[in-house]
Structures are given as C-alpha cells and as structure tokens.
Amino acid sequence: MLCAPPDYAESHVADTDHPFAGLVSRLEANQTLSREDREALLHLPNKLRQLDPGTYIVREGDRPRACGVLISGFAYRQKVTGDGARQIIGLHVPGEALDFQNLFLEVSDHNVQMLTRGEIAEVPIEAFQKIALERPNVGRAILVTTLVEASVFREWVLNIGRRDSRSRLAHLLCEFALRLEAGGAARPDHGYELPMTQEQLADATGLTPVHVNRVLKMLEAEGLIVRNRRHISFPDWHRLRDVGDFNQRYLHVRDRATNGVF
Amino acid sequence: MLCAPPDYAESHVADTDHPFAGLVSRLEANQTLSREDREALLHLPNKLRQLDPGTYIVREGDRPRACGVLISGFAYRQKVTGDGARQIIGLHVPGEALDFQNLFLEVSDHNVQMLTRGEIAEVPIEAFQKIALERPNVGRAILVTTLVEASVFREWVLNIGRRDSRSRLAHLLCEFALRLEAGGAARPDHGYELPMTQEQLADATGLTPVHVNRVLKMLEAEGLIVRNRRHISFPDWHRLRDVGDFNQRYLHVRDRATNGVF
C-alpha cells in the first residue's frame, strides 16, 4: 500500500484515515490499481452507520439496494436450516466488502450479521456496479476477491466435513489469526481478542456450544492456547497449526513477507 | 483448433453440436451475451481430451496452464486433510467450466477429478483471460457464475454442518437433480443415473460409506427414492425436497419456467 501518486500529490484524502482505506488496500493485495482506480473507490458515495452486535446487514431473500463495507468491528455470514439450526458460513474483518454477491445476483441466499459493534459504509449498488464495470482493474479485483472467498468456503466444507472437533476449532483459530494479520494486525502467534461467544464458535464449526467449551479446555490443557476472558493467545503456534491441519494456501495471500512463515 | 477468423459470419459452427455450446448457454443463463461474445467463446482455442474416471484435471498446488471445460461426463472438486480423509466439495455437470479460479489465482487450492468417463476441452488460460478482460459481458458472466458457485459452497457448509445424515443425502440428491435439469436434462422427479459410488456420496456428505448405504436403504424403505443399480428416481419428489430441507434459491437459477415449481 501507500503507492504515492505518480503525477501530483492529491492528499486531500488522507489514505489511512479514509473509511475505505482498508477496502482499497485489501483490493490492491489481489490486483494492481491505478491512482484513478483508488480515487474512484475512495469517492464512492456512502453512508456510515454504527451497528450493534447481531444487527442484520443482509437477510436471505432480500434484494439489497446497498453494498456494505465493514469499516470497524466484525461480521459474519449465516444460514439456517428448516428446523432452526444455524450455521455460520464465514467471518469478516474490517476492510472487507460484505456484499459483492448482491452486486450481481438479485436475491440474497444467506444472512449477514454484525458479530461485534462496529461501523459499516453502505454504498448504493448501482455506484459499485458502475465502478466495477467501467474500471477493469476494479472489476478484476472484485472477481479475485470473490474467488478467494470461494476458496475459503471450500476449506470450511473440508473442515466441517472431515476434521474432528479439536482440529476444527484449532483450524478456525488459525484462520482468524491469519485473516487479522492480513489486515495489518499483529502477528498470529501473538494472540488476539476473539470476538465470538462459544455458541458462535459452535455455529461456525458445526458443533454444540457445550462441546466447544470442552474442546477449548482441552486445547488449553494441552498448552495450545491460553485464554483470558475473550483474549486468546498461542504459546505454540506451530503445533496449533499442525493440530488444526492448517495450510494457508487456501487464503491466497500474496504477501511475500509472511508467506509460509506462520 | 477451430481458430477461424472472427471477422465475417461463420455459421459452419452449428451451435448445438459445438463442444462449447453448453458452456455458452450456461453463461447466457447468467448474463446476456452479444452474438460477437458467443462467437468469441465458440472460437476459443482448445484441445479435446477423453478422460477416464478418476483422472486429475487439476491438482492442489498446481499452477494450471489451461482451463478445462466439461463437455460430457461428470467431474468433482475435492480436498484431502493431512491424515488422508477426503472431502468432495462440489460436483460438475456438462457445460460447466472447471477452472475459473485458476484464470485469476495462481496456485490451485484443491483437486478436480473426473467422476465418470467423459470429455473435456482444455483452453489455454491466456486465451480465456483475454476474452474475460476484453469482453465485459463475458467477464461479467464469469463473475456471476463464480458467485453462484460460491453460493453452492455456502449451502454445502450448511448441509454438512447442520443437517443429519438423512437430510444431507436427500439434499444432495435434490441438488444433483436440479443441476442436471438446468443443463436441459429431464425433470427432477423423473430420476437420473447417479454417477457416484456410495463411497463418493460419503465423501460429498461428510459421512462414511457404510452409513450412506444404511441411509439410502432407509430412504428407499420410506418410499422417497427407488434405486435400480445406479439409476435413482423419486416417487415423491415433494416429500424428498422437504426431507432434504431443499430450497433451490441458492442455485440462483433464473429460468422462470421451472422456478420454484420443484
């Protein structure tokens, strides 16, 4: 990031303060953007909204008029079976767009909800579509981002379908660590504030809250995690990665600096 | 082969016989294409190959040079855990491209394999990329197709994470029926030749082959399915759909003719 303008400096938009700075830098991780592309993204019309935990951003069956971009806090995707069992399908960290689906599909097939309190920017879908269609780089960045998301879904299918509860949870903790890191947060082995209740962890792993509790205690007893309230850290990141059968390839991060190190 | 110049009209390619006719009609289901778009697609350079069941089309870790389009037969996506458990992640029916991921991501994150004997057309990725980038409609069609695929992955996460074995299998059978139908095959309630062994069904549902066998017998005893060798039909499609908690919304089919009927 911080690609200084080639022509003249136009710093009336301070990149790091701008609500879309995170979005732009995430898109740039997947696809080179020109200065004009960046400017266009930063000038997307939007309305900022502060949302409480549990607030729905999209509901299954909706025809959304706006595409939300997560500015701060965390969000998750979720579907529910006919008899009310909930499955969390994906997590989102700040800087990620929550609704690329709905730019090009009419009816939403799942729910998106805030996990914590946080801020989102709502961009009218027409404006986002326009920039995606008129600016090849942006269109391609969106496509690549979508492809990476699909890869994450595939890994979740594997995780839930074929790993036991211990590996499943370890894997989820690893993924979250890496996703946070990719956004510029701390190194994965330094731990983080896990924004999920045990019930939500259960919904993300296809387990029950009770069992999640037991498995977390097991991981703790093994010295694989240390918990202090919601804060979680990893005394032996390497071993946790092994237990979780975690290989970051599916995240398609291109950052050479940390690629494969953790 | 088949790289005839695009300048003047060329109807020597009979649409319905052409190997890419299925691909084009599937893309058109998601996005309007101009005549030129169609022609460009039909003239993509490609090499036809007849493949036996189990043949790998892409391997995890590969950097594919070609994008496979399934002309006949069936294929599936698959990942394996560190200790060798396999999870089938998706199925493909004729006319579908198997590798949009690898047009824009460098390293494949999963395996793609033939399920049955069948034919694929290998298109050099540069040619496919070119058409995707230069023809907005084609690019958009690929994006939409990718978004629908992602939606299917999400439904699989739900299916495997939160439904019991009976619903899981019923759901899979329903999905396959609809996917076949979307390609122009028979109506879902008329049954089809299921191209999967019970072991593969197990890998697709996160179960064991033995349990799949028992559940199939259970479904049969309930009168929800009738089996004759690999042929399977559905005496009570509506009830099977209920048992499988199946709602086709996630497939994002736009065909008004059958939408919601089955």
Place this chain on the structure above:
DNA sequence: CGCAGGATTGATTGCATTCAACGACCGTGG
C-alpha cells in the same frame, strides 16, 4: 471360473449431543 470393486449387513465402539444445573461476570437500577 475367479477376481476386483462396490454394496450390504451385523456387532460394537466412541465422539459429540442432549439435558440439566450451576457459576461467573457485567451492566443496570433502586
């Protein structure tokens, strides 16, 4: 015929669920 892959069945085991209760923490309001 005999072999191999797939399907079927039975017996047993075990991981995760379910049911139920209790405990810890936090914000709120009297």
Place this chain on the structure above:
DNA sequence: CCACGGTCGTTGAATGCAATCAATCCTGCG
C-alpha cells in the same frame, strides 16, 4: 453500594447418531 437479571461459560450424566471393524454378497469382466 449492592441486589438483580441476563448472558455467557462450565460441568456432570446419560443418550444417540454415526463411525469403526469385520464379514459376506453381488455383479461385471478378463
């Protein structure tokens, strides 16, 4: 300040669904 209620986390006991282990059967095929 403390009592209170609610959410979340923890623990125990019993249950159950699906896995595992182990044969056997079937069928197409060389």
